[in-house]
Amino acid sequence: MYEETGCFDPNSMVEGPDGLSQVLKPPPPPVPLMAGSTTNSHNSFEDNIKLSAEELSYHHCNPHQEVDASAAMDIQLQNQQMAFNTHLMQDSSNQVLAFASSSLADASYTPTADLLNLFHLPRCSASSLLPNSSISFTNPTHTTPLGLVGDLPMTDTASASSILYDPLFHLNLPPQPPLFRELFQSLPSHGYSLSGSRDSSLFGGGGDDHVEGSGGGGLYQDGDGEQQFDNGVLEFTWDMACMGKGRKSGKITKHFATERQRRQHLTDKYQALRDLVPNPTKNDRASVVGDAINYIKELLRNVNELKILVERKRCARERRKRLKTEEDSIGNNVHESSSIMKPLGDPDQSFNNGSLRSSWLQRKSKDTEVDVRIVDDEVTIKLVQRKKINCLLIVSKVLDELQLDLHHVAGGHIGDYYSFLFNTKIYEGSSVYASAIANKLIEVVDRHYASTPSSGCY
Amino acid sequence: MNKATIIEDAITYIQELQQNVKLLSDQLLEMEGSSEEAVQTRSDDINAAEEMKQCGIMEDVQVTNIDRNKLWIKIILEKKRGRFTRLIEAMTYLGLELTDTNVATSKGAMLVSSCVEGSYGDTLTVEQTKDLLLEIIKSI
Numbered sequence: 215m216y217e218e219t220g221c222f223d224p225n226s227m228v229e230g231p232d233g234l235s236q237v238l239k240p241p242p243p244p245v246p247l248m249a250g251s252t253t254n255s256h257n258s259f260e261d262n263i264k265l266s267a268e269e270l271s272y273h274h275c276n277p278h279q280e281v282d283a284s285a286a287m288d289i290q291l292q293n294q295q296m297a298f299n300t301h302l303m304q305d306s307s308n309q310v311l312a313f314a315s316s317s318l319a320d321a322s323y324t325p326t327a328d329l330l331n332l333f334h335l336p337r338c339s340a341s342s343l344l345p346n347s348s349i350s351f352t353n354p355t356h357t358t359p360l361g362l363v364g365d366l367p368m369t370d371t372a373s374a375s376s377i378l379y380d381p382l383f384h385l386n387l388p389p390q391p392p393l394f395r396e397l398f399q400s401l402p403s404h405g406y407s408l409s410g411s412r413d414s415s416l417f418g419g420g421g422d423d424h425v426e427g428s429g430g431g432g433l434y435q436d437g438d439g440e441q442q443f444d445n446g447v448l449e450f451t452w453d454m455a456c457m458g459k460g461r462k463s464g465k466i467t468k469h470f471a472t473e474r475q476r477r478q479h480l481t482d483k484y485q486a487l488r489d490l491v492p493n494p495t496k497n498d499r500a501s502v503v504g505d506a507i508n509y510i511k512e513l514l515r516n517v518n519e520l521k522i523l524v525e526r527k528r529c530a531r532e533r534r535k536r537l538k539t540e541e542d543s544i545g546n547n548v549h550e551s552s553s554i555m556k557p558l559g560d561p562d563q564s565f566n567n568g569s570l571r572s573s574w575l576q577r578k579s580k581d582t583e584v585d586v587r588i589v590d591d592e593v594t595i596k597l598v599q600r601k602k603i604n605c606l607l608i609v610s611k612v613l614d615e616l617q618l619d620l621h622h623v624a625g626g627h628i629g630d631y632y633s634f635l636f637n638t639k640i641y642e643g644s645s646v647y648a649s650a651i652a653n654k655l656i657e658v659v660d661r662h663y664a665s666t667p668s669s670g671c672y
Numbered sequence: 673m674n675k676a677t678i679i680e681d682a683i684t685y686i687q688e689l690q691q692n693v694k695l696l697s698d699q700l701l702e703m704e705g706s707s708e709e710a711v712q713t714r715s716d717d718i719n720a721a722e723e724m725k726q727c728g729i730m731e732d733v734q735v736t737n738i739d740r741n742k743l744w745i746k747i748i749l750e751k752k753r754g755r756f757t758r759l760i761e762a763m764t765y766l767g768l769e770l771t772d773t774n775v776a777t778s779k780g781a782m783l784v785s786s787c788v789e790g791s792y793g794d795t796l797t798v799e800q801t802k803d804l805l806l807e808i809i810k811s812i
Contacts, residue, residue, distance in 0.1 A: 483683065610760055611761075621776075645704060
């Protein structure tokens with residue numbers, strides 16, 4: 215089974231069941247670099263480690279090609295391993311190191327065949343460094359495209375560490391380290407979609423839309439990635455339908471015939487999101503997402519506020535009903551009825567359980583901005599109006615309608631704007647809520663603005 | 673989760689929340705119909721008037737000139753529900769335009785201090801304005 219893991223970050227190592235953890239430390243001692251062994255001997259593992267330690271300093275020399283290549287690979291592997299994280303690792307007991315090849319860009323490429331031979335190692339016996347683990351490669355020319363993975367032998371699952379042959383290694387890719395790294399990092403959590411691997415349960419997690427665009431798109435520069443990789447081992451097709459694996463949410467995965475369709479679909483979705491938001495600011499995607507985030511937060515606040523208000527009203531109503539029935543049943547007892555009258559005064563407060571009602575929202579229209587904040591029963595309204603209309607009167611009227619008691623007003627004419635701050639209190643028993651206030655204010659002010667010609671103002 | 677699914681989820685979530693809001697506000701509106709709150713507001717006003725008397729605050733109007741066209745007014749009046757609106761309404765009707773306004777309430781009284789200009793471009797005298805305002809206050 216393919217384990218979707220990245221390289222270890224030696225520093226954040228999870229304690230392996232065996233001595234693996236101490237093995238995987240920063241450079242000295244070097245990480246088990248199974249990959250870079252020479253073709254000569256099977257127990258070259260130890261030699262290799264020594265080699266890489268020596269060669270660590272100079273990786274630009276190219277005397278012995280094989281050795282150098284392997285050394286370079288070692289060094290690069292170490293570098294890469296520093297960079298990658300382990301959080302992708304699912305199962306600590308099955309630790310798999312994947313060997314990334316992109317960093318070999320600067321090293322001279324040996325022809326494909328040689329490199330393949332390099333990896334053609336049956337299992338190595340564990341060295342002293344890795345007491346119980348086994349390092350193994352599969353023959354990359356195995357018949358099944360990704361059978362290499364399936365064939366990874368493990369001594370025992372509890373303590374096996376296998377090095378996976380990186381599928382893309384042998385492909386003569388143009389040097390693209392950063393993009394590849396991006397792809398690689400995205401790999402474990404998302405998985406490839408490969409044409410030849412439909413049935414293998416290799417890639418867990420839905421690899422659908424995702425891989426292609428970011429990794430695939432970046433890596434294979436143009437749409438003709440097909441040609442490059444046709445070597446029998448792995449095939450990537452550019453215009454392939456997504457494999458649609460394992461989508462848990464139950465939504466239907468879309469299968470796009472072309473990459474362009476997929477992009478178009480995504481753009482449509484962004485547009486739909488933008489249309490939902492009341493005050494879209496800019497057209498770019500980041501703003502759309504930002505606006506959506508703020509809008510969702512605002513909606514949540516509104517929902518909470520309304521829930522509290524509804525609850526309060528219901529409670530008040532029940533209380534009144536209860537009191538009424540009690541009153542009726544009591545009859546002429548004057549003393550009793552007067553004591554009943556008292557709780558009627560505060561049906562709202564007693565219920566709240568200490569939760570303070572609070573909400574806040576902003577609304578903008580073309581010339582007006584309204585900011586409404588409510589804490590308990592105090593409402594603070596800030597109004598900024600871009601045109602020269604004296605809206606104090608209308609706003610004051612609206613506030614009366616909304617049953618808000620004006621406590622403090624400050625504001626006036628500032629440059630081209632009228633700006634006001636109103637501190638008000640909600641009259642008791644009224645259940646006005648933030649969005650109602652804001653909407654009403656904007657509506658009224660805009661209407662007023664529309665009806666008065668601008669020249670009529672002073 | 674990839675971009676497309678995140679956006680999709682966001683869209684459905686927003687729609688769901690919007691429906692929730694609508695539902696709750698309709699519910700609230702419906703419940704609103706059957707509430708009896710008139711008792712409360714009366715008591716507020718009564719309290720205000722009493723408080724003011726206790727603190728010895730009198731209703732007052734002061735007017736003074738600043739600049740050539742501008743007047744500065746200061747009004748103290750008893751706070752009653754909707755009174756401020758009526759005040760502004762009356763002032764606007766009579767041609768007084770409030771430029772920079774400040775209103776504060778304390779102890780049942782309301783203090784309005786504002787810069788006033790004539791809306792129709794005519795200059796106002798201090799005396800005229802003061803009388804005008806006093807009348808307004810009496811009538812509202």
